[in-house]
Amino acid sequence: MRILVVEDDRLNRAELRAILARMGHQVLLAGNGEEGVALFMQELPDMVLMDVLMPVMDGYEAVRQIKRHSGDVGQFIPVIFLTSLTDDAELARCVEYGGDDFLSKPYNYTLIKAKVDAFDRIHALYGMLARQKQELERHQGKLENEIKLARHVFNAVISKQPKNINCLRQWMYPVGHFSGDLLVYERSPGGQLYVMLGDFTGHGLAAALGAIPVSDIFFSMTKKGFCLADIAAEINRKLHYLLPTGHFCAACLISIDGVRKRVEVWNGSLPPVLVIDAEGRITRKILSTKLPLGVVGGADFDRHPEVIPLSDVHSLLLYSDGLIEAQNSSGQQFNMTGLDHAVHAAGSAAAVFDAVKDGITKFMDGHEAHDDISLLELQCEGLSGELMDGVTEGPSGTLATAWSLELRLGVGTLRKIDPLPVLMNWLVQTKLSEGQRIHVYTVLSELVNNAVEHGLLELDSSKKATFDGFESYYTKRNELLEKLAQGHVSIRLEQSPVVGGRLIKMRVEDSGQGFDVDKVYSMLDDNKEKFGRGIALARSMCSTLVYKGNGNTVEAEYRG
Amino acid sequence: MAQVSVSASNGEMTIRVAGRFDFNVHKEFRAAYEQTLGGGSVPAKYIIDFGATEYIDSSALGMLLMLRERAGKGAHIVIVHCNQEIKDILGISNFNKLFNIE
Numbered sequence: 001m002r003i004l005v006v007e008d009d010r011l012n013r014a015e016l017r018a019i020l021a022r023m024g025h026q027v028l029l030a031g032n033g034e035e036g037v038a039l040f041m042q043e044l045p046d047m048v049l050m051d052v053l054m055p056v057m058d059g060y061e062a063v064r065q066i067k068r069h070s071g072d073v074g075q076f077i078p079v080i081f082l083t084s085l086t087d088d089a090e091l092a093r094c095v096e097y098g099g100d101d102f103l104s105k106p107y108n109y110t111l112i113k114a115k116v117d118a119f120d121r122i123h124a125l126y127g128m129l130a131r132q133k134q135e136l137e138r139h140q141g142k143l144e145n146e147i148k149l150a151r152h153v154f155n156a157v158i159s160k161q162p163k164n165i166n167c168l169r170q171w172m173y174p175v176g177h178f179s180g181d182l183l184v185y186e187r188s189p190g191g192q193l194y195v196m197l198g199d200f201t202g203h204g205l206a207a208a209l210g211a212i213p214v215s216d217i218f219f220s221m222t223k224k225g226f227c228l229a230d231i232a233a234e235i236n237r238k239l240h241y242l243l244p245t246g247h248f249c250a251a252c253l254i255s256i257d258g259v260r261k262r263v264e265v266w267n268g269s270l271p272p273v274l275v276i277d278a279e280g281r282i283t284r285k286i287l288s289t290k291l292p293l294g295v296v297g298g299a300d301f302d303r304h305p306e307v308i309p310l311s312d313v314h315s316l317l318l319y320s321d322g323l324i325e326a327q328n329s330s331g332q333q334f335n336m337t338g339l340d341h342a343v344h345a346a347g348s349a350a351a352v353f354d355a356v357k358d359g360i361t362k363f364m365d366g367h368e369a370h371d372d373i374s375l376l377e378l379q380c381e382g383l384s385g386e387l388m389d390g391v392t393e394g395p396s397g398t399l400a401t402a403w404s405l406e407l408r409l410g411v412g413t414l415r416k417i418d419p420l421p422v423l424m425n426w427l428v429q430t431k432l433s434e435g436q437r438i439h440v441y442t443v444l445s446e447l448v449n450n451a452v453e454h455g456l457l458e459l460d461s462s463k464k465a466t467f468d469g470f471e472s473y474y475t476k477r478n479e480l481l482e483k484l485a486q487g488h489v490s491i492r493l494e495q496s497p498v499v500g501g502r503l504i505k506m507r508v509e510d511s512g513q514g515f516d517v518d519k520v521y522s523m524l525d526d527n528k529e530k531f532g533r534g535i536a537l538a539r540s541m542c543s544t545l546v547y548k549g550n551g552n553t554v555e556a557e558y559r560g
Numbered sequence: 561m562a563q564v565s566v567s568a569s570n571g572e573m574t575i576r577v578a579g580r581f582d583f584n585v586h587k588e589f590r591a592a593y594e595q596t597l598g599g600g601s602v603p604a605k606y607i608i609d610f611g612a613t614e615y616i617d618s619s620a621l622g623m624l625l626m627l628r629e630r631a632g633k634g635a636h637i638v639i640v641h642c643n644q645e646i647k648d649i650l651g652i653s654n655f656n657k658l659f660n661i662e
Binding site: 199201202245246247248250268269270271287288289290291292295296321371 | 583617618619621622623625626628629652653654655657658
């Protein structure tokens with residue numbers, strides 16, 4: 001240590017210098033308070049030994065100045081008074097002026113060594129604290145930079161989503177620097193809206209890290225026309241592979257299909273999704289039936305969403321568990337009951353969103369949330385119209401070229417691969433306008449699904465007529481497809497340039513038994529039910545649509 | 561702050577979490593399930609006793625998954641004495657597909 005000794009008596013000074021030097025310290029000497037303060041400022045020693053009674057400036061004043069200065073430079077520099085005083089009041093005065101301890105004269109080597117060593121330890125402790133504080137500040141700065149970086153990347157990823165969808169309302173209340181909740185939505189090439197609300201374990205950076213690959217997969221697969229089940233499975237696969245055990249994402253994926261008039265909901269560990277009717281009543285709660293994303297890999301993952309007819313849904317209300325677990329100042333939770341009451345109090349579907357938002361805000365009454373809160377309302381009926389409004393109709397402006405392609409898919413392939421995204425990707429490349437693309441996609445998907453469901457699997461679509469039937473129909477579909485031993489579906493597409501645009505011929509053939517073609521036609525002409533509407537829809541978009549053979553081949557022509 | 565306690569007998573390990581089971585106890589919980597039985601053997605059965613647990617959050621679910629990984633495929637994990645709130649949270653997350661909940 002570097003120790004400053006301030007002492008007017010030359011003999012005492014020399015003695016102290018010898019003692020301290022023997023202990024291995026470096027010694028600085030001053031003859032009075034004023035010199036002592038000056039030397040202190042210049043050298044900033046590690047410790048000061050200060051005589052009390054000196055000419056020019058006494059020890060009290062010198063210590064007052066020294067302590068003020070060492071406070072300014074943010075260091076603890078111990079000061080020990082050297083005194084022959086024995087009066088208690090005088091000794092107390094030493095401490096009052098900022099002294100940390102005192103040593104009595106005459107000097108005793110053992111005592112001096114003990115005191116100096118003790119302050120050496122305290123001095124070292126302060127040094128360590130100061131270094132740790134610096135280190136903490138450095139880490140804090142680094143962390144803030146990294147959060148800035150993550151937020152930048154995160155914003156870039158989610159900025160791809162379409163703006164201004166009127167029938168989608170959202171409210172997010174993050175706890176950390178940014179939310180552990182992720183809300184993304186995007187339109188598919190087939191004209192559906194895909195929405196995902198995810199809630200990652202943890203908040204801030206840890207959560208955002210997972211959100212980046214998830215939203216990337218969500219956007220790219222949605223734009224390529226993959227179905228909801230495939231998107232859920234791919235996100236699950238990626239998270240299972242990327243995240244360490246114990247980290248996962250509770251999520252709900254939803255597709256709203258205004259063309260086929262149906263809603264798909266895949267709920268993996270988010271609280272129940274509320275189905276609201278036009279009067280604002282909760283008609284159903286879609287419970288989570290799946291594990292969160294990223295928990296189990298591969299074959300254990302249940303990818304199949306629930307399918308609900310659009311006509312049964314006025315709007316859907318989604319929220320993260322932060323909403324029902326939010327607490328008020330007396331520690332009570334908002335709960336499902338609080339949510340039910342808030343919805344009930346709204347009185348109409350249009351008022352539900354604000355009623356819930358106001359309800360939770362009033363309930364918390366400024367009390368800090370301990371989990372991110374997200375609330376999302378999808379007005380399904382309105383959305384299905386809005387999705388089609390923005391679509392550009394008419395010719396694409398580029399000259400159509402001639403091409404054809406043919407796919408033949410066996411049962412094994414159909415179980416694993418949905419052919420529609422593959423075909424859609426191709427159609428995107430051919431520069432169809434958005435309106436044309438939606439039409440062709442709709443026709444193709446109806447024809448292909450029909451070939452699989454009715455041609456190969458011989459499912460009875462009248463089962464779809466009831467609410468529960470709609471779901472069991474799709475469960476049955478997947479079961480039958482798993483069991484089917486053989487069969488195939490062939491798809492042929494051919495485009496030729498014609499005056500004013502293009503002609504796309506579609507031909508879908510299945511290896512099934514076929515059916516009575518005339519009966520289908522008569523059903524198409526007067527069917528207003530929920531089922532069998534797919535083919536009627538496809539036919540309305542085509543210039544011709546005819547069944548051939550024993551009903552297992554269909555040919556359609558689309559002009560655009 | 562929650563308390564994690566652990567006891568073992570006949571090749572079974574029982575872990576109890578008293579209070580709130582959240583991220584604050586992750587070190588204690590991990591230390592508990594990483595213990596080996598006498599002779600260095602790994603338990604064949606884990607009993608997670610939530611009898612004195614008030615609340616679990618998503619990081620607790622994460623810790624259960626870590627225990628499941630540590631226990632390996634052959635091991636048996638039973639979660640017992642859940643209050644209704646904890647049952648609901650385990651239910652929403654469909655953890656009954658991964659754990660035996662009594």
